[in-house]
Amino acid sequence: MQTYDVVVVGAGLAGLQCTRLLAGHGLRVVLVDRKQSLEQAVHTTGIFVRRSFDDFALPPACFGPPIRHVSLYSPHRRCLELVSPRDEFRIAHMGTLYTRLLKDCRAAGAEWLPATSYLGSDASCEGSLVHLKVDGEPRTVAARYLVAADGTNSRVARDLGLSLNTDWIVGLEEVFHDVPLNGPPRLHCFLDHRVAPGYIAWIAEDGHSVHVGVGGYPAKFQPSGALDEFRSTVGSIVQLRSARLVDRRGGRIPLGGILPNLVNERGLSIGDAAGAVSPLTAGGLDPCLRLSELAAKVINQFLSTRQRSHLEAYDGRQFRRRYLVRRALRTAFSYAAYNAVLEAGFAVLNSRPGHLFAERVFFGRGSFPDVLTSDVGSAAARSVAKSVASTGKPQNSQTISVN
Numbered sequence: 493m494q495t496y497d498v499v500v501v502g503a504g505l506a507g508l509q510c511t512r513l514l515a516g517h518g519l520r521v522v523l524v525d526r527k528q529s530l531e532q533a534v535h536t537t538g539i540f541v542r543r544s545f546d547d548f549a550l551p552p553a554c555f556g557p558p559i560r561h562v563s564l565y566s567p568h569r570r571c572l573e574l575v576s577p578r579d580e581f582r583i584a585h586m587g588t589l590y591t592r593l594l595k596d597c598r599a600a601g602a603e604w605l606p607a608t609s610y611l612g613s614d615a616s617c618e619g620s621l622v623h624l625k626v627d628g629e630p631r632t633v634a635a636r637y638l639v640a641a642d643g644t645n646s647r648v649a650r651d652l653g654l655s656l657n658t659d660w661i662v663g664l665e666e667v668f669h670d671v672p673l674n675g676p677p678r679l680h681c682f683l684d685h686r687v688a689p690g691y692i693a694w695i696a697e698d699g700h701s702v703h704v705g706v707g708g709y710p711a712k713f714q715p716s717g718a719l720d721e722f723r724s725t726v727g728s729i730v731q732l733r734s735a736r737l738v739d740r741r742g743g744r745i746p747l748g749g750i751l752p753n754l755v756n757e758r759g760l761s762i763g764d765a766a767g768a769v770s771p772l773t774a775g776g777l778d779p780c781l782r783l784s785e786l787a788a789k790v791i792n793q794f795l796s797t798r799q800r801s802h803l804e805a806y807d808g809r810q811f812r813r814r815y816l817v818r819r820a821l822r823t824a825f826s827y828a829a830y831n832a833v834l835e836a837g838f839a840v841l842n843s844r845p846g847h848l849f850a851e852r853v854f855f856g857r858g859s860f861p862d863v864l865t866s867d868v869g870s871a872a873a874r875s876v877a878k879s880v881a882s883t884g885k886p887q888n889s890q891t892i893s894v895n
């Protein structure tokens with residue numbers, strides 16, 4: 493039986509980032525995904541925020557042009573224009589980005605098993621026995637540590653006894669090419685309970701592609717019908733008549749905030765499996781990068797020393813406290829079940845303080861709490877983590893940045 497230091501299940505952004513860093517620490521890592529190719533079944537729009545570019549070395553060739561403009565629409569299509577002096581967003585070519593990150597993982601020494609499904613795992617004295625189906629054939633491997641990077645409905649997290657997502661919305665979008673860009677690259681966000689109950693509908697256009705999508709609570713709408721309805725109303729904003737439909741993407745987005753119980757001696761969860769998505773903006777890509785870096789450091793220290801104290805730095809409760817305001821706003825937003833309420837809320841946003849609040853939501857650096865990676869597991873790091881939890885501000889901390 494093959495033995496690995498770490499088995500990472502799921503080659504989305506979280507799994508790829510964690511695998512690359514673990515392999516860079518010299519650990520024997522295998523990354524598995526049920527997909528044959530990472531270019532297939534992409535489920536995200538792929539909008540990255542400025543903060544990701546500030547803190548991580550993302551390959552520029554995998555991204556479209558920068559976006560500084562946001563238009564926010566009320567249900568009656570009144571419009572609030574927000575413009576940032578900085579490049580705030582870029583839409584990734586996700587298939588190309590995943591392929592590039594996978595290449596980096598393999599260059600760092602990680603093994604890659606495509607077309608491989610995770611079936612289950614059992615505790616063993618060394619860690620876990622992980623049951624896989626590789627190209628249709630059952631195979632069991634031994635792992636000292638197991639990483640759940642398998643998305644919102646994580647089977648791995650369930651088998652590890654970690655917290656699971658219970659609150660999510662569903663997003664569905666179409667991606668078009670050959671659409672003339674009317675003005676600067678822009679995100680258009682629509683408040684409309686009919687087509688996006690509890691979330692927003694969107695158009696993201698950067699001159700390379702146009703993404704038209706809807707999101708909302710699954711019990712309150714039918715995504716495909718809502719997308720048809722929404723698309724039929726946006727002719728004055730984007731010209732889709734001669735556009736080429738190149739992709740249709742969709743999936744669950746966890747919105748309950750980061751989960752409390754993310755780690756134990758057998759494994760941990762990252763990305764959507766950890767609920768690491770902003771409850772307000774539903775942005776999950778920046779949190780994937782951030783949390784995976786912390787996870788890789790914690791795993792490396794735990795496997796080198798076997799001291800449980802190193803795992804404490806990965807306690808989801810320390811981040812969860814920092815989500816309190818965003819979770820409260822999400823709850824309020826999910827209860828705005830009538831367009832009249834949204835229209836009234838929009839009027840507030842149109843005031844000066846409302847405008848500042850909207851700028852903060854769209855252009856702020858708060859999509860995910862900074863995680864502290866200096867000397868992870870040490871008493872110093874624990875006291876810094878406590879200071880963040882109590883004051884909301886890191887003291888003497890080093891926030892992550894990637895090579």
Ligand SMILES: Cc1cc2nc3c(=O)[nH]c(=O)nc-3n(C[C@H](O)[C@H](O)[C@H](O)COP(=O)(O)OP(=O)(O)OC[C@H]3O[C@@H](n4cnc5c(N)ncnc54)[C@H](O)[C@@H]3O)c2cc1C
Nearest residue numbers: 502504505506526536537539610643663763764775776777
């Ligand atoms: C429609 C939509 C639009 C979005 N747009 C944005 C956006 O613009 N910006 C943003 O920041 N966030 C966005 N999000 C959220 C963001 O995409 C996610 O938070 C992020 O992609 C999560 O990455 P992940 O690696 O945790 O999970 P995933 O990308 O879901 O990766 C999980 C991987 O695990 C594999 N897997 C699952 N089960 C198994 C198994 N049993 N065996 C083997 N492999 C398995 C899957 O094949 C998959 O490759 C969007 C989400 C949706 C649904």
